[in-house]
Amino acid sequence: MGMLYDFLQNTGFAAMTWGNLMMIIIGIIFITLAITKDYEPLLLVPIGFGVVVGNIPPVAGMALSVYDDGSVLQYIYFGVSQGVFPPLIFLGIGAMTDFSTMLSNPKLVLLGAAAQVGIFLTLIGALFLGFTPAEAGAIGIIGGADGPTAIFLSSKLAPHLLGSIAIAAYSYMALVPVIQPPIMKLLTTKEERLIRMTTPRQVSRKEKIIFPIGAFLICGLIAPGSMVLIGMLFFGNLLKECLVTDRLANTARNAMIDIVTILLGFSVGASTAAKYFLTSQSLLIFGLGALSFCVATAGGILFAKFMNLFLKDKINPLVGAAGVSAVPDSARVVHTVGLQEDPTNFLLMHAMAPNVAGVIGSAIGAGILWTVLAL
Amino acid sequence: MGMLYDFLQNTGFAAMTWGNLMMIIIGIIFITLAITKDYEPLLLVPIGFGVVVGNIPPVAGMALSVYDDGSVLQYIYFGVSQGVFPPLIFLGIGAMTDFSTMLSNPKLVLLGAAAQVGIFLTLIGALFLGFTPAEAGAIGIIGGADGPTAIFLSSKLAPHLLGSIAIAAYSYMALVPVIQPPIMKLLTTKEERLIRMTTPRQVSRKEKIIFPIGAFLICGLIAPGSMVLIGMLFFGNLLKECLVTDRLANTARNAMIDIVTILLGFSVGASTAAKYFLTSQSLLIFGLGALSFCVATAGGILFAKFMNLFLKDKINPLVGAAGVSAVPDSARVVHTVGLQEDPTNFLLMHAMAPNVAGVIGSAIGAGILWTVLAL
Amino acid sequence: MGMLYDFLQNTGFAAMTWGNLMMIIIGIIFITLAITKDYEPLLLVPIGFGVVVGNIPPVAGMALSVYDDGSVLQYIYFGVSQGVFPPLIFLGIGAMTDFSTMLSNPKLVLLGAAAQVGIFLTLIGALFLGFTPAEAGAIGIIGGADGPTAIFLSSKLAPHLLGSIAIAAYSYMALVPVIQPPIMKLLTTKEERLIRMTTPRQVSRKEKIIFPIGAFLICGLIAPGSMVLIGMLFFGNLLKECLVTDRLANTARNAMIDIVTILLGFSVGASTAAKYFLTSQSLLIFGLGALSFCVATAGGILFAKFMNLFLKDKINPLVGAAGVSAVPDSARVVHTVGLQEDPTNFLLMHAMAPNVAGVIGSAIGAGILWTVLAL
Amino acid sequence: MNYSWQNVIDGNGIGITLTGMSIVFSGLALISLFIIALPRVLDWGSRLAAGRDTPSTAQAGASVAMEPSDEEIMAALALVLHLELQHSLGEDSKITISRQQRQGSIWASAGKMRSLSEGGSHA
Amino acid sequence: MNYSWQNVIDGNGIGITLTGMSIVFSGLALISLFIIALPRVLDWGSRLAAGRDTPSTAQAGASVAMEPSDEEIMAALALVLHLELQHSLGEDSKITISRQQRQGSIWASAGKMRSLSEGGSHA
Amino acid sequence: MNYSWQNVIDGNGIGITLTGMSIVFSGLALISLFIIALPRVLDWGSRLAAGRDTPSTAQAGASVAMEPSDEEIMAALALVLHLELQHSLGEDSKITISRQQRQGSIWASAGKMRSLSEGGSHA
């Protein structure tokens, strides 16, 4: 019976900490929110279950967790820790994204640049709080509101904070419908929210095919650090738009992205063992993350108002809020807030332009931060 | 012509051994049985062809076989040797398993525990025959009647026996319709085989969603070594049951499990080069494996009869035989044997409950053996 | 502003070389040809975009390109550099190939052997030009007209030439409709081109199932070096033909081959950074590659004419040109050239026999070269 | 190899077996209890949520749920029939589960955008 | 950790922010210019190809293209309706994008061969 | 690099070529012989199984099988037509092979269970 006693000493019940319990409850809350509120279920369900799995107390000497050499979870987590999964997800996103809203609204692209101010002001905030420059860069990218980009940059600049940054990024992306509307209403007048925008022109197949190649060259040459993320995004988009590689585009946006999403979400979740995750740093990161989403939203809206000073065809400044990316939730939020003022003013198509531009903008931002801070 | 002569010296014809020839014939028999008898074709066809490929005599100095560093087959076999493939298969199985038969028949769950006696008695037998404790544990798991679990535990406890254990496990799983019926008839009376069971209650969506999380916590905390296998099984099941991640569940149970099954089966087969496989140990393992399936079947049936001593609503003891797992073949066997006695007594739904419970039971067993024997 | 200046020093605009620019244009030409001319789009689009990505000038100190340790692209390229992707592609090709044309035309199989003379004469040419024997073998395999085989052998014999050899092989495969017709017309008379071949017999399911196993044993035993490629090809074919593993065959020829094709094409393209690619060696390789396709085509045609000296049922010598593989383009070319002479003479089915035999022939050739040159 | 019971004793075979079977039974017994408790807790929770004013209908619903609907009896019969036919018809009668795709969350709208614009008449 | 502006200065936070925002804006502004230029260059190219004899119709075509077709207005309305309904109907009304397979290039003919021979009456 | 026939001799180019072509021809000739022998062996096996009492019908069947059925001639014509049309219609006329799923073995019954219970009326 000594063996039974020894074994029971090694069960999770014996080694359970309050931290583990708290994290397991957080994981279950993620799953519950995903199922009942439909907040980003494709990410929050895998992450939530991963959090539960990652907080089963480990047995000393057994290779179980993502932090134990040679464990299965570590092999899966390898795609996260080396930054391999995010570009593959971008490949799939490229193969399902239609850039034609952006092609027909070129001036709205700048709103996707303005919202990236959230990245850099958060970086300043993180520096102020005492994080190292590399850590501050990785924290700032939460303001990019783009999960794969945040994971990619964290894996390069601050692997020890990857779990917190990824969880913060995905949490706030899920909470975009809660965070953005008050800021949008605060910074715009009723007249501004009623602005109707002109119907965009149509885009030819040729433009759609040439766009991903040209845009990749611009991004890759101006910020080579963004080459892999942006390259995969536009590669996927070319597979989709060129029409002769439909079967590849279909696999990229179905089986491939699904497999990577499952493995990425689950293993990111499993990396949040209480021992590594429940630190004061994580708390600061969550605070800075909330700040970054607010700053980014404000940045987009205010820049839209600034552009209106010079434009004849006014932009509805609500559309600026979609510049934070968080595709497509922030565009939907813009649409919904617009409908509240005028039920016949459909902003969704207009909001998609800064929305996808914001993805490009934050990937460029990540490339810059990587180059500046890793060298 | 010297070169031609040298080359011919390196062909497989020249280096062929009787062992290789015998293994090639075994591989072809596997394929033939899979095709003509429909015995587990998704596993026996890949394994059989892998056996044929793995027994082409190697060329000294060339990296060809799973045992040669840097060979393609070794890279594929990596997922087997490190235990990565089995949890991924469990993810897919979770995404295609409906636990509602079990949720509506909670008492039948215990039959899935009883059948695991096959694991531990086989372990004792293997120790008796002189295997080391770690080897004995890996051999015992054949009695779990679950291929991925057997491969996972062997990769951790006795990698040098992995091929034999995997082949034995899959062979006997394929032979379940041959092995179980005589034992079932021997241990039950005609009256017992005629017992009709009450229609199970229906299960709500909420129960189905909460079940995988709760059941994972129980298993993970009581036997942390089973965390990865059980975690993936219930993760897959949550993806399926929560309804908001259908696309992930679909990919997990289609493209993902297919890819892993192809690579796992083929490379396990290819690891059975005669030189490593045709040993007296393999023969003993096959003997112990047959024993373990018989013991497990008997364990399930006898425990059902034991439970009937206390129950008002009697269990048909045939259903106990489904506790060995070998999903879904042993449940089908129960159904078929039941129909032979009474063509209107449909036991399939009842048998599925201990059947899936047996999967959980043997994964817990594997976790315990890993913890006890690897430390 | 010093930082901005430093950053601009690190942009691609600053580091761009004429070589990079030229390669980017070549990449764009590949994409354009694939889209407008439908030349092998599934390969040329990924390769072309990869060439563009791989020629964005790298930033010193950052792990970006396939040549930088720990970069994402290097992890993806790993499947190419270790030869893992080509066998997986062969698995998918096997699962989509119907060998029944070959089974019903056994004598045409020899044409697939004759065309492999292109491999060996090119090897002699490469030796003459001063390449080492291993390099010459890798260059010769371009004459096999089979992309995965060329990549596999290059990764084993001459990794530093892999990019050039792969690009040459795929380029000429895309250009088969341009290269072959003049040679075909030059080497045949009008009477020969008008020969009608007898309708082939039908093939039973049993033959189709036994064929991949028997043919694998012949190839594997006679040239063990071809074991992995040929093994995967016939494994995939068995999955398809045995009918009991349809779901595996479907995944192998859809999701699995698509994922591998995307990653292989993109990373092969990305390995063509001007610095490594634009060498006089690459130029010689392209020259030898063109030669090899011509020699292979001529070999197939002339051997068909030679066989006609002994046969009562004459072979249309055009069919010999399909022996170069380049499945299915060279068979289509044969069909088209045949129709030009006689619009009612359908050669496609006849041409498919040497076409698939050519795949087997060049894989055997690769196995021989690997064995002879790597030892 | 020498066959002997001493090996079993040295390898602590009995201890492992007793420990193992105890834990396996405990684990599955806990799951069994969890399954038994789950509908009761959910029922109690939903009654709590409903303000305790309709306990009778909730219970009625539960008892109704104990009996399978005609639809399900038909489905069960169809399954059995299917399984029987499978034996006689062999491989070609295997079921085919059609693949359903569901675009969710992040990518859903991108998908919608796409189908919208590709449905147009341009290019 | 000590909170202080000195950290920001030491970490060159201002410099990074100014550099970063400049590059991000430059990048997206260049993309914007590229998008603006693209249809003009294509238009100019196609007019060049057409021998400059039909500039008026090309321009007419361009202006026509500025207005959405009835078909597209319908599609947009359908989208909006769909998005609204989604809120009220919940998860089960998510769109399903059917999977289309396309066999191309290398494997296309193999696929054709297959469908041909499997469609036959033999075994 | 220096171009010379000496390189070829040093690299044993002729030997490799002769060896290589011999082996390639041997391999494919063996496959050819195997293919020729296969139907005869199978035929002989099935006649052996049938007790040698119906050799004439077996041979008759074989000769019938030599001629393609109407169905197959139609299929061949359709293929050719299809290939021709492909040239004129371009990319949009590419074939689409629909994806068929088959749930087998281990997971088949799980799949059936699923479709059964999900088809029911409960939650």
Ligand code: NA
């Ligand atoms: Na962004």
Ligand code: NA
């Ligand atoms: Na079991």
Ligand code: NA
């Ligand atoms: Na070839």
